[in-house]
Amino acid sequence: MIDLSIGEEYEALRKTVEEFAREEVAPVIGGFYEREEFPYDLIAKMGRMGLFGLPISEEYGGMGGDYFALCLALEELARVDSSVAITLEAGVSLGAMPVYRFGSASQKETWLPALCRGDRLAAFGLTEPGGGSDAGATKTTARLEGDAWVINGSKSFITNSGTDITSMVTVTAVTGQAEGGRKEISAIIVPSGTPGFGVEKKYSKVGWNASDTHGLSFSDCRVPEGNLLGERGRGYAQFLSILDEGRVAIAALSVGLAQGCVDESLRYAHEREAFGHNIGHYQAIQFKIAEMETRTHTARLSYYAAAAKMLRGEPFKKEAAIAKLVCSEAAMDNARDATQIFGGYGFMNEYPVGRFYRDAKILEIGEGTSEVQKMLIARHLGL
Amino acid sequence: MPNIVVLVKQVPDTYSERKLSDGDKTLDRDSADAVLDEINERAVEEALLIKEASEGEVTVLSVGPDRATEAIRKALSMGADKAIHVSDAALHGADVIQTAKVLAAAIGKVDGVDLVIAGNESTDGVAGAVPAILAELLGYPQLTHARKVTVEGSAIKVERETSDGITHLEANLPAVVSVGEKINEPRYPSFKGIMAAKKKPVETLTVADLGLSADEVGLASAWTQVLEASPKPPRQAGQKVADEGDGGVKVAEYLVSQKLI
Ligand SMILES: Cc1cc2nc3c(=O)[nH]c(=O)nc-3n(C[C@H](O)[C@H](O)[C@H](O)COP(=O)(O)OP(=O)(O)OC[C@H]3O[C@@H](n4cnc5c(N)ncnc54)[C@H](O)[C@@H]3O)c2cc1C
Numbered sequence: 179m180i181d182l183s184i185g186e187e188y189e190a191l192r193k194t195v196e197e198f199a200r201e202e203v204a205p206v207i208g209g210f211y212e213r214e215e216f217p218y219d220l221i222a223k224m225g226r227m228g229l230f231g232l233p234i235s236e237e238y239g240g241m242g243g244d245y246f247a248l249c250l251a252l253e254e255l256a257r258v259d260s261s262v263a264i265t266l267e268a269g270v271s272l273g274a275m276p277v278y279r280f281g282s283a284s285q286k287e288t289w290l291p292a293l294c295r296g297d298r299l300a301a302f303g304l305t306e307p308g309g310g311s312d313a314g315a316t317k318t319t320a321r322l323e324g325d326a327w328v329i330n331g332s333k334s335f336i337t338n339s340g341t342d343i344t345s346m347v348t349v350t351a352v353t354g355q356a357e358g359g360r361k362e363i364s365a366i367i368v369p370s371g372t373p374g375f376g377v378e379k380k381y382s383k384v385g386w387n388a389s390d391t392h393g394l395s396f397s398d399c400r401v402p403e404g405n406l407l408g409e410r411g412r413g414y415a416q417f418l419s420i421l422d423e424g425r426v427a428i429a430a431l432s433v434g435l436a437q438g439c440v441d442e443s444l445r446y447a448h449e450r451e452a453f454g455h456n457i458g459h460y461q462a463i464q465f466k467i468a469e470m471e472t473r474t475h476t477a478r479l480s481y482y483a484a485a486a487k488m489l490r491g492e493p494f495k496k497e498a499a500i501a502k503l504v505c506s507e508a509a510m511d512n513a514r515d516a517t518q519i520f521g522g523y524g525f526m527n528e529y530p531v532g533r534f535y536r537d538a539k540i541l542e543i544g545e546g547t548s549e550v551q552k553m554l555i556a557r558h559l560g561l
Numbered sequence: 562m563p564n565i566v567v568l569v570k571q572v573p574d575t576y577s578e579r580k581l582s583d584g585d586k587t588l589d590r591d592s593a594d595a596v597l598d599e600i601n602e603r604a605v606e607e608a609l610l611i612k613e614a615s616e617g618e619v620t621v622l623s624v625g626p627d628r629a630t631e632a633i634r635k636a637l638s639m640g641a642d643k644a645i646h647v648s649d650a651a652l653h654g655a656d657v658i659q660t661a662k663v664l665a666a667a668i669g670k671v672d673g674v675d676l677v678i679a680g681n682e683s684t685d686g687v688a689g690a691v692p693a694i695l696a697e698l699l700g701y702p703q704l705t706h707a708r709k710v711t712v713e714g715s716a717i718k719v720e721r722e723t724s725d726g727i728t729h730l731e732a733n734l735p736a737v738v739s740v741g742e743k744i745n746e747p748r749y750p751s752f753k754g755i756m757a758a759k760k761k762p763v764e765t766l767t768v769a770d771l772g773l774s775a776d777e778v779g780l781a782s783a784w785t786q787v788l789e790a791s792p793k794p795p796r797q798a799g800q801k802v803a804d805e806g807d808g809g810v811k812v813a814e815y816l817v818s819q820k821l822i
Binding site: 190197198227242243 | 634635638749753755756
């Protein structure tokens, strides 16, 4: 039979991050969220634990682990808070991984060690004001002038792009025309602080309030020709593969939120009294929590399955899309139920479930909306 | 290059409900999650800091049942180099003196020990006696209740914190140090550390391996034994003081009656 146990070292990592989230994140994150403040100290501590280098080889300052290790860390963090989890997710799977997967030796040496330590953060700029789902419709352009790329255009909703420790953003841009008149899209590294690279003021968001999200603008922004990441014209294919991995990571993060809803609801069901009993005495509450637990469990299996295929080096595009779809919906459904179980307190920002409610919705949108996941699954089935 | 031995103990997680077994009133180890005692994490951290400043080697030593390997693994994944685990059914119910004897014998197995670091007291037994007894048995100076430790060549300096103030202690190595809550913030193990820990040597010893006999160590020959245990009384509801202009006075009177002010 198949073995679904995760192995001793993974379990030790999971426990370590669980402890970190409980002892370091939980006591302070509410305040950062309320103040919409980026938690630099927590991020630095996560860096010292090596979380930002989990799937990256020791050669570049990483932990020599794999993507599943990252997923477990994301799940445990998101059980307590999604802002720090998405900072890690975007920092690693969108920020560092494109360089790690497609960068030249010198690009890896330049950027990865500080990213792995969590001293610096990187971002990935794909989405534009005109559209995210249809990433091929990119309007941002980069033209080669002498030995420099000159970038013009804008990007929307870019995570980790404007912190004090952001070192660079990888942006996708049209670099010419491919055969058959299609756009040639490439990925280019833009270091923070490059003249012509503007970081707009941060968004006022419904959730993820202690994470960093900005719009970006590029006007005649010049970077060296050598900042091209991977092959010219391969930008589109590259980010599609980065997004496949990222979906499994977002799925793991979603399961963490779903689990956090179960944890909190279970505790509250024992504590809160109504009509002479703990509310957990009532079947309406029991069934809700049973459903939440079921969703969390099945969602977790779906991301484990996708991660297992990924690590075996098999195609996992469909499994990643299924995991992202199932897990983000589990998170959203659990957040709604948990908030209901908490009654009025569930609507208060000071309770974790209030944060879970606000943080869940984006999971059905970011790194490919639920509709996009369904399109991918259907395409995979030959439709 | 100090050769350091850190004493570590696996204890029930303070986050879970802890209880004693009904029969012999020893710790019911199955009733709660077991973790590396937090004060021992600080002891390990201090050893690692000393090692990182001046090299050397860190050995963790634990006396405890088989499952204490998890606590040992954690110490190794934080960065300790190797471990000794004394595990023997005969140790069931051992008291502080017996435990210290076993520890002293195990420390005797390590070549050229310069420094033994322990926590002041464990979060389960809370006797706070083992470091002092151990120092006595080893014939080493004891520098207990440390909140700061400095090793300079063959000398060690410690700031000891008591309710009366800070005492500055100095001794020659080898010595026994026990650390308190304020000593440091222990690191979380990294994944690299976790992977490396798997390959680090753990020597498992029995009481006989240490040249001790089983009847010297267990519950039967212990100097102290727990006879009775009762759960903490449930928390009482707070007392309300209605403020009718004299609220402040009433609160003060209450505090005086409780000998709090
Ligand atoms: C907080 C936050 C952080 C983000 N971080 C990043 C980041 O770091 N980097 C980055 O590049 N982007 C980031 N994004 C952007 C995110 O990935 C996009 O918002 C997302 O992909 C959707 O794109 P869109 O907003 O343009 O919606 P649109 O693409 O305009 O879609 C609008 C709606 O139409 C639906 N739709 C679109 N096409 C179809 C179709 N063919 N069939 C059926 N339905 C369709 C969509 O599912 C959606 O419901 C972030 C967004 C947020 C809110």
